[in-house]
Amino acid sequence: MGDFTFGFEIFEDDSNIDTSSNVKDHRGPDDITLRPAKEIYIPYETRNEERRVVCVSCGDVNLCYLHPQDVEGMIEEKSDIKEAITTHSDLLPSVYEGGLKVWECSLDLVQYLQDLDPISFSGQTILELGCGAGLPGIYTLMKGATVHFQDYNEEVLELLTIPNVQLNTIPEVYKEKCHFLAGDWSLVQDLLMQEGTGIFSLVLLFLISCMCITCSRYDVILTSETIYSLDSQPRLYNIIRSLLKPNGKVFLAAKTHYFGVGGGTRQFEDFVREKGEFEIESIKVISQGVRREILEMRFIQPENKGAKT
Numbered sequence: 105m106g107d108f109t110f111g112f113e114i115f116e117d118d119s120n121i122d123t124s125s126n127v128k129d130h131r132g133p134d135d136i137t138l139r140p141a142k143e144i145y146i147p148y149e150t151r152n153e154e155r156r157v158v159c160v161s162c163g164d165v166n167l168c169y170l171h172p173q174d175v176e177g178m179i180e181e182k183s184d185i186k187e188a189i190t191t192h193s194d195l196l197p198s199v200y201e202g203g204l205k206v207w208e209c210s211l212d213l214v215q216y217l218q219d220l221d222p223i224s225f226s227g228q229t230i231l232e233l234g235c236g237a238g239l240p241g242i243y244t245l246m247k248g249a250t251v252h253f254q255d256y257n258e259e260v261l262e263l264l265t266i267p268n269v270q271l272n273t274i275p276e277v278y279k280e281k282c283h284f285l286a287g288d289w290s291l292v293q294d295l296l297m298q299e300g301t302g303i304f305s306l307v308l309l310f311l312i313s314c315m316c317i318t319c320s321r322y323d324v325i326l327t328s329e330t331i332y333s334l335d336s337q338p339r340l341y342n343i344i345r346s347l348l349k350p351n352g353k354v355f356l357a358a359k360t361h362y363f364g365v366g367g368g369t370r371q372f373e374d375f376v377r378e379k380g381e382f383e384i385e386s387i388k389v390i391s392q393g394v395r396r397e398i399l400e401m402r403f404i405q406p407e408n409k410g411a412k413t
């Protein structure tokens with residue numbers, strides 16, 4: 105067992121978990137195009153390369169995921185995220201946003217979700233934003249939720265998130281209950297909120313709703329290690345406020361400070377409170393190692409508007 109604690113039993117070494125709070129920021133040119141939004145489909149045939157699997161025990165379930173190093177090795181030479189991998193960067197802003205690693209707050213979030221049991225996720229519709237390996241979303245999927253996974257990079261969804269979902273659930277579950285969306289938050293938000301007028305749009309809406317991708321409103325939004333960049337926080341905030349049900353909840357796991365890039369839980373709380381639309385509170389602090397937190401957000405209900413949050 106590795107020395108990673110917080111109630112997890114690590115069956116293999118934990119050297120694959122990224123514990124840094126010092127995100128290396130290799131900022132790209134300002135005119136970089138944000139990744140467009142698109143749905144990524146589960147392939148008919150699974151790839152059969154030799155891949156190591158890491159498993160963590162979480163309450164009554166084992167969560168398994170592909171070893172991040174093996175997945176990095178599968179990125180094609182022509183992919184622009186290859187540069188980030190070969191230079192050992194955690195991320196290249198607006199090109200690659202770090203989804204191929206398992207960041208430690210995602211395990212904190214799984215642990216927190218487990219603590220929430222026996223409240224069941226069964227029947228809930230959940231969105232995991234910036235999912236990377238997707239462990240929190242997969243946990244809720246295993247507990248009966250319908251889960252939509254979003255990541256900036258389609259390679260992450262294809263090579264890591266989808267295989268991880270397949271490792272942990274049976275085809276009957278993931279084919280019926282999962283969707284995978286790649287792209288920048290602002291563009292994924294547009295895709296999920298697309299509405300039009302006229303008969304063509306109605307037919308389109310009917311077809312889209314048959315695919316069940318635009319349930320458009322989620323009971324729960326999960327997100328881990330996604331508030332490090334001050335530039336992209338407004339886009340994260342907007343997608344949350346557009347897609348969360350009025351009574352929905354957000355569970356956001358993050359470090360208290362991301363040194364060198366400016367984001368962090370206190371700063372994000374201030375940013376959210378200033379908008380006056382959400383209540384936000386820190387509901388768990390993990391102080392072993394780098395200090396991390398779980399934040400919960402809910403819409404301020406109309407009767408409480410104006411009251412201090």
Ligand SMILES: C[S@@+](CC[C@H](N)C(=O)[O-])C[C@H]1O[C@@H](n2cnc3c(N)ncnc32)[C@H](O)[C@@H]1O
Binds near residue numbers: 206207208255
């Ligand atoms: C540091 S990784 C964290 C991955 C995973 N949640 C974890 O904790 O292991 C940040 C994630 O946020 C997502 N992300 C960052 N900026 C984004 C943006 N502007 N639009 C969409 N996704 C973004 C990326 O998809 C990436 O997977």
